Amino acid sequence: MxxxxxxxxxxxxxxxxxxxxxxxxxxxxxxxxxxxxxxxxxxxxxxxxxxxxxxxxxxxxxxxxxxxxxxxxxxxxxxxxxxxxxxxxxxxxxxxxxxxxxxxxxxxxNAKFHVDLLDTVNPGLFLDMRHVRLEVEERFRAMSNNVRFLNLFSYTCSFSVHARLGGAAVATNADISGKILDKGRENYALNGLDLRPGEFFRGNALEYVRWAQKKGLKFDGIVLDPPSFARFKGMNFNVREHLMPLVADCASILNPGGFFMVSSNYSEFALDSFARDVLDAVRSVHKEARTAWKRGQDIDFAGSGATKDSCLVATMVEV
The missing domain is CATH 3.30.750.80 (RNA methyltransferase domain (HRMD) like)
Known part of the structure; x- marks a missing residue:
């Protein structure tokens, strides 16, 4: 049976x-x-x-x-x-x-990734974001040269690997864990990708975005996939309170013609209202922004949304 x-x-x-x-x-x-x-x-x-x-x-x-x-x-x-x-x-x-x-x-x-089932509770690759990672690679394939990607709360940099394989000139990863960023560097090496200046930033995502604003840096694709809660150097990130203001800040460093994916596994978010709130935050900067899609987990997550351990809200906005 x-x-x-x-x-x-x-x-x-x-x-x-x-x-x-x-x-x-x-x-x-x-x-x-x-x-x-x-x-x-x-x-x-x-x-x-x-x-x-x-x-x-x-x-x-x-x-x-x-x-x-x-x-x-x-x-x-x-x-x-x-x-x-x-x-x-x-x-x-x-x-x-x-x-x-x-x-x-x-x-x-087209990518390969290191995994270790005993390293932490997470082996190094979040399976429910696969369909978005593959799309990120395809989107960069369709873009011109010298495009830049920003991966916030980057974990082991899997989004950035796909972005670079798709042709992104630079894929910047921001995460509070140096150990995790080292795993990202290993994933770059596994895929034959050289490490380029400015691609690894150890620190708070908001810290990086504000630094990029001051420097006038712009990106053609951004992924914002935060944990529900995070703490770094006395700063607390709570997805309910801090996500949408961060979305608006990120929109200010997104080039016209670019894309912005925002997601969360926080079980109390509802997909329709989440996608609407993200679009409103992006439109505070890019008035003509539109929602390309909103979705949950892929086909291998049967019954997605029925339990707290299997939930995802994700939306892609184009500007």
Whole structure:
């Protein structure tokens, strides 16, 4: 029964097989596994428990994953404490394979990325932003030479890798973590991309945007994909309070003819109002801005929006 459910869920993701080997195989109750997600990262698989519904079946689930997919490694993470609170430092274990097998590379369109299922709760690549990353690359392919890209809250710089592969002359990454930016540099190297001046900024995203305003820097594409909360050098970022003012600031350094993608995994945002608020903020600078699209997660996130651990609001604005 469990293996049949896994096979059925896997087959639903068939349209992605030629695109990538990193995707969500099971997204909770929508795929018959309440409180559980299963992600594939190349030859390694990650099981996450966001509820206790299937914790008693933990061993049986790992065995079913091994028998169905023949992975090199299976890592299990518990994202919920026994008292029901969400855990950022999730307990994790290698349930199959070795610790060395938990790290490797995955492919996504023309790009490759390093992942490590044991590094933190996030392996290094957010799967629900794949369709936007691929679009960013295509948008830069259609642009002229000497175009610039800005990636705020850049994490491991996957958007910028796609932008550079698409032809961006410079892809600037801003993140508060030096360790994370080092992983971005590794992803550049993995894809044969040279490091260009001004591409890595360790610091607060708002700090960078205000610096760029003072310097008169302009960009042809911007991605703003912040966490719900962040803290850096005594400054707090709260997505409910601070996102839309930051959107307006970013709009001031966006060139006419450019694009601006804004997204959030904050579960209390509703897509229509979020897209409308983003457009209003951009129009405070670019009066003729228009919404190119608004959407949630890709096809591998079946039932997206039904639970707090599977939600995304994203919108693309063109100016």
């Amino acid at each position: 469990m293996k049949n459910l896994l096979r059925t869920a896997f087959e639903k993701r068939a349209p992605l097989f030629d695109v990538t080997d990193a995707y969500r195989v099971v997204n909770g109750a929508a795929d018959g596994f309440p409180g559980l997600t299963l992600d594939r990262f190349g030859d390694r698989f990650q099981v996450q428990y966001f509820g206790d519904e299937l914790l008693r079946e933990r061993r049986a689930i790992v065995d079913a994953v091994v028998e169905t997919f023949n992975p090199a490694c299976v890592v299990v993470k518990e994202r919920l404490s026994r008292s029901g609170k969400s855990l950022e430092n999730a307990p994790m274990e290698v349930a199959y394979g070795s610790r060395e097998d938990a790290a490797g590379t995955v492919r996504e369109g």
